[in-house]
Amino acid sequence: MLTNTICFINQKGGCGKSSSCFHLGGHFAKLGLRVLLIDADPQGSLSQGLFGSTAIEGLRARESLAAIFDEDEIASPNLLVLPTQFERLSVIRANAQLAKHNTPEPEKAGMKQFALASFLENVPGFDLILIDCPPNLYLCSWNAMLASNFVVIPVPPEDFATQGLRTVHQAIEQAMPLQPALKLLGHLIIRSDMRLLVHRTYEEQLRRLHGEAVFSTVVPEASAFKVAISCRKPVSHYAPNSKAASVIAALGNEMLHRMSLLDAQRRIA
Ligand SMILES: Nc1ncnc2c1ncn2[C@@H]1O[C@H](COP(=O)(O)OP(=O)(O)O)[C@@H](O)[C@H]1O
Ligand SMILES: [Mg+2]
Secondary structure, eight states, X not given: OOXXXXXXXXXXXXXXXXXXXXXXXHHHHHHTOOEEEEEOOTXXXXXXXXXXXXXXXXXXXXXXXXXXXXXXXXXXXXXXXXXXSSTTEXXXXXXXXXXXXXXXOGGGSGGGGGHHHHHXXXXXXXXXXXXXXXXXXXXXXXXXXXXXXXXXXXXXXXSOTHHHHHHHHHHHHHHXXXXXXXXXXXXXXXXXXXXXXXXXXXHHHHHHHHGGGBOSOOEEOOHHHXXXXXXXXXHHHHXXXXXXXXXXXXXXXXXXXXXXXXXXXXXXX
């Protein structure tokens, strides 16, 4: 059976994909789950959040996700899956070496579309896998969707970005025939400032358009998230009693609840 695997997708940058993976990964690990974070973005933000930029920039292809796409490398789970300083939290790192593999028109990439899904078949021992995607819908995001059974779309309420969301939905629908287990876990409203009328309006519109597909938990714009990352710790570990940590915990609970409901529906179907 597929380990519950969630990819975080949006073709926009700066919408909190990496931040969500980082903080949720810490939270779920603290909760007792064995969590694998996968950095599928050539920008390597998630990896840098854990280990700093110097350590990540110098990685060789065989130590990073690039290895799974590179015919000259042997993609070995022993080399790629690295424990972090946090109990039960491991990571597959990425850096700029991945960029040349992140090609457009991913549906024409032959077997490379399934590189991540095939690799993960040989990576046992995790309860949950979170995949951080780049700000485009090229081969890395496509691989992430074909290796996942759930997708989360982080959406900041900055502008009425339904146009952008439509493209994301189309990509998910295109991926579904190739990965029938894939389901939308939810739209995540993130970086919200409830003092701003525009943010409140955008949230209302999203909920009207997408109903229950929008998580009830909203992740606010809060410096604690940034500060924790700059200290290389998920907020669950950096400031466990903070408001920010409790929001991530609420979101984590909502995600687990939705996953168990969708899993049950899948079993009945
Ligand atoms: N809820 C939040 N509150 C404050 N800053 C945030 C929040 N979410 C993300 N950020 C910050 O915004 C920037 C962009 O977020 P990031 O997760 O890197 O976006 P993406 O991965 O979608 O490009 C980062 O500096 C990150 O720390
Ligand atoms: Mg990112």
